[in-house]
Amino acid sequence: xxxxxxxxxxxxxxxxxxxxxxxxxxxxxxxxxxxxxxxxxxxxxxxxxxxxxxxxxxxxxxxxxxxxxxxxxxxxxxxxxxxxxxxxxxxxxxxxxxxxxxxxxxxxxxxxxxxxxxxxxxxxxxxxxxxxxxxxxxxxxxxxxxxxxxxxxxxxxxxxxxxxxxxxxxxxxxxxxxxxxxxxxxxxxxxxxxxxxxxxxxxxxxxxxxxxxxxxxxxxxxxxxxxxxxxxxxxxxxxxxxxxxxxxxxxxxxxxxxxxxxxxxxxxxxxxxxxxxxxxxxxxxxxxxxxxxxx
Amino acid sequence: xxxxxxxxxxxxxxxxxxxxxxxxxxxxxxxxxxxxxxxxxxxxxxxxxxxxxxxxxxxxxxxxxxxxxxxxxxxxxxxxxxxxxxxxxxxxxxxxxxxxxxxxxxxxxxxxxxxxxxxxxxxxxxxxxxxxxxxxxxxxxxxxxxxxxxxxxxxxxxxxxxxxxxxxxxxxxxxxxxxxxxxxxxxxxxxxxxxxxxxxxxxxxxxxxxxxxxxxxxxxxxxxxxxxxxxxxxxxxxxxxxxxxxxxxxxxxxxxxxxxxxxxxxxxxxxxxxxxxxxxxxxxxxxxxxxxxxxxxxxxxxxx
Numbered sequence: 001x002x003x004x005x006x007x008x009x010x011x012x013x014x015x016x017x018x019x020x021x022x023x024x025x026x027x028x029x030x031x032x033x034x035x036x037x038x039x040x041x042x043x044x045x046x047x048x049x050x051x052x053x054x055x056x057x058x059x060x061x062x063x064x065x066x067x068x069x070x071x072x073x074x075x076x077x078x079x080x081x082x083x084x085x086x087x088x089x090x091x092x093x094x095x096x097x098x099x100x101x102x103x104x105x106x107x108x109x110x111x112x113x114x115x116x117x118x119x120x121x122x123x124x125x126x127x128x129x130x131x132x133x134x135x136x137x138x139x140x141x142x143x144x145x146x147x148x149x150x151x152x153x154x155x156x157x158x159x160x161x162x163x164x165x166x167x168x169x170x171x172x173x174x175x176x177x178x179x180x181x182x183x184x185x186x187x188x189x190x191x192x193x194x195x196x197x198x199x200x201x202x203x204x205x206x207x208x209x210x211x212x213x214x215x216x217x218x219x220x221x222x223x224x225x226x227x228x229x230x231x232x233x234x235x236x237x238x239x240x241x242x243x244x245x246x247x248x249x250x251x252x253x254x255x256x257x258x259x260x261x262x263x264x265x266x267x268x269x270x271x272x273x274x275x276x277x278x279x280x281x282x283x284x285x286x287x288x289x290x291x292x293x294x295x
Numbered sequence: 296x297x298x299x300x301x302x303x304x305x306x307x308x309x310x311x312x313x314x315x316x317x318x319x320x321x322x323x324x325x326x327x328x329x330x331x332x333x334x335x336x337x338x339x340x341x342x343x344x345x346x347x348x349x350x351x352x353x354x355x356x357x358x359x360x361x362x363x364x365x366x367x368x369x370x371x372x373x374x375x376x377x378x379x380x381x382x383x384x385x386x387x388x389x390x391x392x393x394x395x396x397x398x399x400x401x402x403x404x405x406x407x408x409x410x411x412x413x414x415x416x417x418x419x420x421x422x423x424x425x426x427x428x429x430x431x432x433x434x435x436x437x438x439x440x441x442x443x444x445x446x447x448x449x450x451x452x453x454x455x456x457x458x459x460x461x462x463x464x465x466x467x468x469x470x471x472x473x474x475x476x477x478x479x480x481x482x483x484x485x486x487x488x489x490x491x492x493x494x495x496x497x498x499x500x501x502x503x504x505x506x507x508x509x510x511x512x513x514x515x516x517x518x519x520x521x522x523x524x525x526x527x528x529x530x531x532x533x534x535x536x537x538x539x540x541x542x543x544x545x546x547x548x549x550x551x552x553x554x555x556x557x558x559x560x561x562x563x564x565x566x567x568x569x570x571x572x573x574x575x576x577x578x579x580x581x582x583x584x585x586x587x588x589x590x591x592x593x594x595x596x597x598x599x
Contacts, residue, residue, distance in 0.1 A: 035381055037503065086555045094380050095327050096554050099510045102503045103550030110543040227392055234385050269396040272389050279386045280374050 006138055007260050008253060013144030015252020016151040017210045019245040021225045022232035023154060024202035026244040029233060031175040031195045034084060034097040039203055039229070040222030041108035046072035046204025047211040047221050048116055054127050061127050069204045076200020077193055079104045084196075085189070088178070112219040122215040143213040150209060154202055155245045162241075171195055227268075228252075231275040300532070306488055308528035309423045313481035314505045315512065315520030316430050317474045322514050324470035325450035325463075327380065329502035330371055330387040333394045334364040334475045335482025336497035340398065340405050342483045343413040343492060353416040357483055364479020365472050372471035376464055391502055398494045410493025417487035426480055427521070433473075434517035442469060507550050513560025522562050 021043060028036045050068030053059045059067070083100040129142040162168040170191050173181040178188040206225055211217045228251055236247035251271055259267045317331035338360035346356035375386045398405045405411055437443045445466050448456040453463040486492045504527065512523020527546070534542040559565065 029381070035384060083551045083555070090555075090558075092554075092558060096558060098327065098384065099507065099554045100551050102507055103547040103554070105503070106507075106547030106550065107544050108547075110541065110547065114540050230385065231389070234382070234389075269393060269400065272393045272396065275389050276386065276393065279378065279382060279389065 002137060003260075005136075007256050009138050009140060009144070011253030011256035012249055013140075013147050013213065013252070014256060015249035016144075016147040017206050017213060018225065018228040018232055018252050019248025020147070020151050020154060020209065021203055021206035021229035022236070022244040022248040023158060023241045024199040024206070025226075025229045026233045026236075026238040026241050027158070027195060027199040027202070030238040030241075031171055032080075032084070032192060033094065033175075034101065037098065037101045037226070038079060038105035038108060039101075039199070040224075040226030041105055041112060042072045042075055042200040042203040042222065043207025043210065043225050044112045044219055044222035045075055045108060045207070047207040047217050048112060048219070049204075050208050051121065051123060051211070051217040054123055061123065061129075065205075065208050068208050069201045072204020072207065073197040073201030075108070076196045076203070079200075080193065080196035085192075088192075109219065109223075112222075116217070116219040121217050123212060123217065128212060141213070143209065147209045147213060150205060151245065151249075154205070155242060158198070158202075158241055167191075167194075228271065231271055234275055235278045304529060304532045305525075306418075306420070306423060308525040309427055310481055310485045310488060311505060311508060311528050312427060312521045312524035313430060313477060313484060314501070315508045315524040316434060316517065317477035317481055318505055318509050319514060319517065319520040320434070320474040320477055321467070321470045322509060323450055324446045324467045325380075325453065326376070326467050326470060327384045327506075328387040328471070328474065329384070329391055329499075329506065330368070330471070331474050331478030331481065332497050332499075332502040332505070333387070333390040334367050334478035335485065335501075336391075336394045336398065336492075337367060337482070338364045338479035339413070339482035339486035339492050339497065340411070342486060343411050344404050346414050346416075347412065353414060357417060357480070360483045361476050361479045364482070365476035368471040368473070368475020368478070369468070371475070372468045376467050376471065388499065388502070391497070391499055395494050395498055406493075408494060410491055410496070412491055413486040413489070415487050415490040417484055418490065422487075423484060426484065430477060430480070431517060431521065437473075438517060442466070446470065507546075509560075511550065511553055511560060513562035515559055516562050516564050519560050519562040523560065526561070 021039075024042075025036070025039050028034050028039065046068040049071045050061075050064040053064035053067055054061055057064075079101075083104055084097055087096050087100060129146075131142065133140045133142070133145060160168075162171060170181065170186045171194070173184065173186055174188045174191045174195075178192070181191075182188050203222075203225075206229075207221050210221055210225060214221075229248065232248035232251055233244045235251075236243035236245070238244060251274075254270060254274070255267050258264075258270050262270075314331060314335065317334070318328065321328040321330070341363055342356050342360040345351040345359060346353050351359070371387075371390070375383055378386060399408050401407075437446075445456065445461045448459060448461055449463045449466045456463055456466075482497060485496070489496065505524070508523040508527040509520045510523070511527055512521065513519030530549075531542045531546055534545050538545060553560070557563070
C-alpha cells in the first residue's frame with residue numbers, strides 16, 4: 001500500500017511535466033492549427049540555457065529558470081515569425097507548417113547537440129533545492145512538488161486567460177478565423193505572437209523541470225517530452241487544455257505503475273497503444289468536442 | 296569526398312528515394328503519412344528473420360516482405376483513413392513510435408535493443424536500380440491513369456471529387472497499399488545495405504527526413520521524391536567537410552526556405568509549363584501585340 005501510494009506520487013509528478021508540455025503543444029495546435037514537431041526543442045533549449053546560466057554565469061537556479069523560460073518563449077516567437085508567418089500570409093494548407101516545423105526541429109536539435117555535447121550533465125547539487133519533504137510516510141522530492149505546483153498554476157492561469165479575459169476572447173477569435181477577428185478589431189498578428197510565446201515558454205518550463213526531476217540536462221530532453229505530450233494532446237483532445245493536462249498526468253501515472261507492476265520494457269508501448277486505440281475509437285479525443293467543418 | 300564514400304552515399308540516396316516514393320504515394324491522395332517507415336521496419340525485420348534465421352531464399356523473402364508491407368498498408372488504411380488530416384498524421388507517427396517499442400521487446404525475432412544482422416544479398420546496385428526503375432515506372436504509369444486523375448481530384452478537394460463519383464476513401468486506400476508495398480521494399484533494401492538493423496534504424500528521424508525530401512523534390516510529380524531524396528542525402532555529406540557538425544543546420548534552414556518560397560518543390564511541372572508558355576508567348580509578342588484572349592488561354596490562368 002505504501003509502495004502504491006509512493007508510486008502514485010511519483011507518477012503524478014512525472015505526469016505533471018508531460019501535462020505541462022502538452023498544454024503548450026495543445027495551445028499551438030488548437031489556436032494556430034500547427035502540429036509543431038519543433039516544440040520539443042523549445043523545451044530542450046530552455047533546459048540548456050538555464051543550465052548554462054547556473055554553471056557558467058553563477059546565477060541562482062530560480063533566476064536561471066525564469067531566463068530559460070523567457071528564452072524558450074523568444075525561440076517560439078522567432079520560429080513563428082520566420083517560418084509560420086510567411087506561410088500564414090500565403091494561406092498555405094495544413095501540411096506546409098508541419099514541414100516548416102520539421103526544418104526548425106532539425107536546426108534547433110542540431111544546434112542543441114553541438115552545444116550540449118555527448119556527456120550527460122546535471123544541475124550542480126548545491127544550486128538546486130534537494131531536501132525531500134516527508135508527508136504521511138511518503139517522500140516527495142522538491143522537483144516533484146515544484147512540477148505539480150507549476151502544472152496547477154499554468155493550467156489554471158492559461159484556462160482563465162482563455163475563458164475569462166478580453167485577450168483570451170481575442171485568441172479564440174483568431175483561432176477560428178484570423179481575418180474575421182481582424183474585422184472586429186483584433187490585432188491577429190500580435191495575438192498569434194503572444195500565443196507562440198506562451199506555448200514555447202510553457203515548453204521551456206516543462207523542459208527545465210524535466211531536467212531537474214531526471215537530474216539530467218541533455219540535448220534530447222525535448223524529444224521524450226514531445227512524444228508524451230503529443231500522446232496527451234491526442235488522447236485528451238486539444239480543444240480544452242484541461243483535458244490534455246489531465247491525460248498528461250494519467251500517462252505519467254500509467255508509466256510509473258506499468259514499470260512497477262508489469263514490465264518496464266512495455267512502458268512506452270502501453271502509452272502509445274492507448275494513443276492508437278483512442279485515435280481509432282474516438283478521434284476527437286476523450287474530452288474533445290466534435291467540430292463541424294466542411295469536408 | 297572520395298569516390299567510395301560518394302558511391303555509398305548514392306546507394307543510400309536510392310534507398311531513401313524508395314522511401315520518399317512510398318510517402319509520395321499516399322501524399323498524392325491527400326494523406327500525410329509517416330506509416331511507410333513503420334511498414335519498412337516490419338518488412339525489414341521479417342526479411343531478416345525469414346532470410347537470415349529461417350533460411351528462405353532471398354528473392355522469395357523480398358516478395359514476402361513487399362507483400363506484407365502492402366497488406367499492412369491495407370489494414371492501416373481500413374483503421375485510420377477516416378481520421379482528419381492532423382489526426383491521421385499523428386496516428387501514423389504513433390505507429391512509428393509503437394514500432395520501436397515492439398522491436399525492442401520482441402527480442403526473439405528482432406534481437407531487441409541490440410538489433411539483428413541481415414543478409415546483404417540485395418545490397419547491390421543492380422537490385423537497387425532495378426527496383427527504383429520499377430517503382431518509378433509504376434508511379435509514372437499511374438500518374439496519367441484513371442486512378443492518378445482521381446487521386447489528383449481527391450487531393451485538391453475531396454468534396455468536389457465526391458460529386459464527380461470518386462470515392463476518396465477508396466482512392467486513399469489504394470494509395471496506402473502502394474505506399475505499404477514501396478515502404479516494405481525500401482525497408483528491405485535499407486536493411487540489406489546496412490546488413491544490420493536495430494530499433495533506431497526505422498524511427499521518426501527517417502520519417503521526417505524522408506518527408507522533407509519529398510517536399511524538397513516536389514510532391515506533384517513522381518520524379519520529385521526521387522530528386523529530393525538524392526539531393527537531401529547528398530547535401531549533408533557534401534556539407535560535412537566545410538560545415539562539420541553543423542551540416543544539418545543547413546538542411547533544416549533549406550527546408551524552411553523551400554516550403555516558404557518554393558512550396559511546390561524542385562520538380563514543379565506546372566512551373567516548367569508556365570516558363571515554356573511564357574517563352575512561346577514572347578516569341579508571339581515579337582510578331583504582334585498580345586490580345587486579352589491570348590492571356591486568358593495561357594496555362595498561367597489554370598489554377599490547380
